[in-house]
Amino acid sequence: MRGNDVIGILFAYVHEERVRELTQNRVMASIPYGGRYRLVDFPLSNMVNSGINKVGVITEQNYQSLMDHLGSGKFWDLSRKREGLYLLPPFGAETMRTEGKISSLASIMRFLRNSKEEYVLLSDCDTVANIDYKEVFALHTAKEADITIVYRHGVSPDTDKNVVYTVDPEGFIRDMVVKRGSDTDCNFGMGMCLIGRKRLMAMVEECMGRNLYDFDRDLLQRNLPDMRVCGYEFTGAAYSISSLGSYFKANMALMEPKVRTQLFEASRPIYTKVRDDMPARYGLGSQVTNSIIADGCLIEGEVENCVLFRGVQVHKGAKLRNCVIMQDAVIGENSRLDYVVADKDTVFDPNRTLMGYQTYPVFVAKGSKV
Numbered sequence: 001m002r003g004n005d006v007i008g009i010l011f012a013y014v015h016e017e018r019v020r021e022l023t024q025n026r027v028m029a030s031i032p033y034g035g036r037y038r039l040v041d042f043p044l045s046n047m048v049n050s051g052i053n054k055v056g057v058i059t060e061q062n063y064q065s066l067m068d069h070l071g072s073g074k075f076w077d078l079s080r081k082r083e084g085l086y087l088l089p090p091f092g093a094e095t096m097r098t099e100g101k102i103s104s105l106a107s108i109m110r111f112l113r114n115s116k117e118e119y120v121l122l123s124d125c126d127t128v129a130n131i132d133y134k135e136v137f138a139l140h141t142a143k144e145a146d147i148t149i150v151y152r153h154g155v156s157p158d159t160d161k162n163v164v165y166t167v168d169p170e171g172f173i174r175d176m177v178v179k180r181g182s183d184t185d186c187n188f189g190m191g192m193c194l195i196g197r198k199r200l201m202a203m204v205e206e207c208m209g210r211n212l213y214d215f216d217r218d219l220l221q222r223n224l225p226d227m228r229v230c231g232y233e234f235t236g237a238a239y240s241i242s243s244l245g246s247y248f249k250a251n252m253a254l255m256e257p258k259v260r261t262q263l264f265e266a267s268r269p270i271y272t273k274v275r276d277d278m279p280a281r282y283g284l285g286s287q288v289t290n291s292i293i294a295d296g297c298l299i300e301g302e303v304e305n306c307v308l309f310r311g312v313q314v315h316k317g318a319k320l321r322n323c324v325i326m327q328d329a330v331i332g333e334n335s336r337l338d339y340v341v342a343d344k345d346t347v348f349d350p351n352r353t354l355m356g357y358q359t360y361p362v363f364v365a366k367g368s369k370v
Contacts, residue, residue: 006119006137007112007197008047008055011101012040012066014124014191018159018242021363022343027059029125030066031241032326032344034254035294035309038069039241041272042130042263043123043192048076049268050133052121054083056111058104063089069273076271086111101215105204112201120200124191128250129238130263130270131192136232139171140194145230147220148194149173152234156181156188157242163189163216165231173229176221181242190234193220237262248341248361251307251324255290277310285316301331315350322358326366340364 012029022031029040040057047055055078059066066087072078073085088108101122105112112120119140121133131150140148149165156162158181165187166175203219212218220229237259239250253259264270277296282288289304296311301318309327314320317334324341331337332350339356342348343366352370356362364370 004051004053005117006050006052006121006133006194007115007117008044008052009105009108009120009122010040010043010055010057011104011122011124011191012057012063013060014101015126015159015242018126019244019247021244021365022247023062025062025366026065027061027063027125028241029057029059030063030069031247032309033128033247034251035292035307036275037270037272038066039128040066040069040125041270042128043125044076045270046129046131046133046268047121047123048078048271050137052133053078053080054086054115054117056086056088056108058088058108060089063087071273075273100213102204102207102213102219105200106208109201109204112197115197118197119194120197121194122192126241127190127192127238128241128263129190129234129236130265130268131234131236132268133194136192136194139230139232143171143230144228145172146196146199146227148230148232149220150190150192150232150234151187152190152238153187154185155183156186157240157246159242161216163220165189167231167233171230171232173224173231176216176224178216178221187231187233189216190238190240244341244361244363245359248324248339248358252305252322254292254307255305275310283316286314301333309344322361324361343368346370 012027016023016028031039078085162181164177165173207218241247280293280297283300286299287302291303291306293308294310298313300316301314303320306320306323308325311328312325314331315333318331321338323337326344329342329346331348334351335348336353339361340354341361342364345367346364347369354362
């Protein structure tokens, strides 16, 4: 199987209700991460690095930010005369909302039908990971599988819906259960699967004809006994964004060199939209410790264990500890921030103090003035 025989489909909106603080004005896929990236950069770059040159991005509401970020796809080498990047909104839907993945796939049936590729790689955009999909393709072919599902072994995210798999010694999935997250180790899904294009279309049409809309229960679990479903275990660094706390944790994990090495491997780079800006500037007396500072920042105060996005200003006397500060935020003089997640364009007046906790960071909405 070759990468150019696979269509990539990204669900930009899936699970955005879990981080409603961050998705009020954007979809899940366009949530900022790591100083200069968006969540969509990771699955999109993974597909491009694996040879996939045709990717469709399914959206719902609030996708203006995503459109601005993706543009024509040139930063991912997807701006092409043939194939490339396709933005796929729910055409004709009055409320711009779908019932779930199945109805989203039904709404792009013409796109799938007109495609010539044999396989479809489906992926959510709520997981930060650097995955070599070529290994998934190879396993799918070697096992002669009908469906190959990517999963991890460990503690599943604490959400109301996780898919847990029972995998036999040969690597085939024999059972799957949809349940809440738990503290025990298990094989839980990462929202990624590889399936034949014609098979997917037939399964979607059958589900729509029966008014079945749950992708995991109705499309996968119901057909599990009749198909060869293979599991691919991913063992690298991966972070699922399932809450504001997990988003904060995923950013703080970048302080560890091992995590950065696995997420930003040189042979499989993560691409993103380039914003030309001056380098970060550091004033006299400024102190920066164990932090990620993006270009365009102005640092005149103290910063420790923080992720600062492009254009952030930290004025004299300000002290930041354990914070995630997004693009173009301004921290006034002598302010104190600890365990704070601040969205874009926020302004903190001088002498302000905000303190959260590691498991419950304080969130400041986009464009707010404190």
